[in-house]
Amino acid sequence: MHTEIIEKxxxxxxxxxxxxxxxxxxRSDSDAALLAQKAAATRDRIYGKRVFMRGLIxxxxxxxxxxxxxxxxxxxxxxxxxxxxxxxxxxxxxxGYALGLRTFVLQGGEDSAFTDxxxxxxxxxxxxxxxxxxxTLSVGERSRRSYERLxxxxxxxxxxxxxxxxxxxxxxxxxxxxxxxKRMRCLNDLKEIGFxxxxxxxxxxxxxxxxxxxxxxxxxxxxxxxxVGIGPFIPHKDTPFRNMSAGTAELTIYLLSIVRLLLPDVxxxxxxxxxxxxxxxxxRGIMAGANVVMPNLSPxxxxxxxxxxxxxxxxxxxAAENIAQLKKQIQTTGCDLVTDRGDHISKT
Ligand code: 5AD
Numbered sequence: 553m554h555t556e557i558i559e560k561x562x563x564x565x566x567x568x569x570x571x572x573x574x575x576x577x578x579r580s581d582s583d584a585a586l587l588a589q590k591a592a593a594t595r596d597r598i599y600g601k602r603v604f605m606r607g608l609i610x611x612x613x614x615x616x617x618x619x620x621x622x623x624x625x626x627x628x629x630x631x632x633x634x635x636x637x638x639x640x641x642x643x644x645x646x647x648g649y650a651l652g653l654r655t656f657v658l659q660g661g662e663d664s665a666f667t668d669x670x671x672x673x674x675x676x677x678x679x680x681x682x683x684x685x686x687x688t689l690s691v692g693e694r695s696r697r698s699y700e701r702l703x704x705x706x707x708x709x710x711x712x713x714x715x716x717x718x719x720x721x722x723x724x725x726x727x728x729x730x731x732x733x734k735r736m737r738c739l740n741d742l743k744e745i746g747f748x749x750x751x752x753x754x755x756x757x758x759x760x761x762x763x764x765x766x767x768x769x770x771x772x773x774x775x776x777x778x779x780v781g782i783g784p785f786i787p788h789k790d791t792p793f794r795n796m797s798a799g800t801a802e803l804t805i806y807l808l809s810i811v812r813l814l815l816p817d818v819x820x821x822x823x824x825x826x827x828x829x830x831x832x833x834x835x836r837g838i839m840a841g842a843n844v845v846m847p848n849l850s851p852x853x854x855x856x857x858x859x860x861x862x863x864x865x866x867x868x869x870x871a872a873e874n875i876a877q878l879k880k881q882i883q884t885t886g887c888d889l890v891t892d893r894g895d896h897i898s899k900t
Contacts, residue, residue: 553583554578557574558583558586561810565815569766569770573762573763576765576807579806583806588840590809590813591808591841592812594812595816595820595841595843597816598817598897599817601888602843602888603844603882603888604894605652605844605878605891606653606655606656607645607648607849608657608849608850609641609644609657609849610659610660610858611659611660612634612636612661616661616662616663617662619730620724620725620793621754621787622788623791623860623861624859631857631859636851638670641674641678642677645678645682645685646681648872649681649682651873652875652891653847654682654894655686655893656685656686656687656688657690657846658675658688668694668702671689672701673705675702675706675707676706686893687706687707687708688709689707689710689711690711693730699742703747709749709778712735713751713752713754713781714732714736714751716732716768717732717753717764719733721760722735724759739751748778750780752779752782753768753782755783755803756784756803758785758793765807769811772814773814780819781821782807782811782820784796784801785861786829787861787862788859788860804826804837805826805837805840817899818896819844819896820844822835822837822845823846824870838885845882847871847872847875847878848870848871869881
């Protein structure tokens with residue numbers, strides 16, 4: 553067991569790459585339990601036992617990209633494609649507001665129909681109707697000018713996972729027109745412009761090694777994002793990657809704790825993907841230091857069409873209509889699901 557390393561991480565919020573590598577390679581149940589306990593205590597110190605909700609609106613399944621791991625990749629001709637209208641998106645936010653959601657995450661493929669003009673119009677309409685709400689965009693790589701416009705229109709936050717901080721690994725997961733350098737340019741622009749910015753990666757993605765994960769953690773520590781999205785890679789049947797590595801849920805939960813301790817004030821979701829591969833996965837993520845959940849607010853008619861991976865949950869407690877059920881599940885962790893924008897608290 554690595555008590556000393558874990559205590560160093562909990563006290564100094566950093567480790568050397570060698571220590572991180574050791575902690576990951578020699579992971580044990582007792583290490584996981586100690587990390588989870590320290591991570592939850594660190595979260596409590598900053599945010600209290602409060603879990604924030606983000607209403608996820610998956611507004612377009614049309615994507616120009618061809619990421620090899622994603623069910624929405626351009627070459628997947630079996631995927632059903634849709635895009636929501638502005639009015640449909642606004643209905644989702646109205647419904648979400650009534651359910652107590654105070655952050656809306658608009659996520660979609662890289663769909664050129666959503667020009668700066670249209671997205672800005674949608675964001676300002678949401679902000680006008682729901683002045684006490686935050687709007688997060690998750691619409692991929694765009695120009696700096698475009699990000700500036702979206703920020704000026706009132707967008708508060710932006711999610712763009714870096715996917716892997718290792719250039720060679722990035723190349724094996726993406727077509728050649730997508731590069732890590734471009735992804736990093738986008739992330740730096742977003743943070744400079746003033747968005748609360750989120751990066752993140754998949755756990756157990758094809759070809760991923762411990763060294764890759766160490767690079768991801770180092771990048772996260774240095775970039776200091778306000779949000780980090782970490783979820784298990786889950787294969788999609790119509791992509792080239794069909795296998796899932798064993799123990800991915802446990803490793804994901806372990807890494808959630810490490811990220812919480814590296815960046816004590818980070819907003820950290822227990823993802824729907826984690827809930828998909830593991831019974832009580834989201835609850836276990838919360839107990840390991842996560843403090844965000846993202847109920848699905850997409851219209852029921854399209855919910856089964858936004859399929860990044862197989863067997864994605866969308867009708868149970870991950871559906872925004874079932875917040876009462878979600879609330880009960882979160883209570884089992886000793887935390888409270890709250891109605892709050894849940895902005896980042898800066899402790900530096
Ligand atoms: N399994 C898990 N996560 C996936 N994503 C894309 N495809 C998959 C998959 N098969 C994640 C990526 C992306 C986010 C929107 O969804 O990390 O950034």
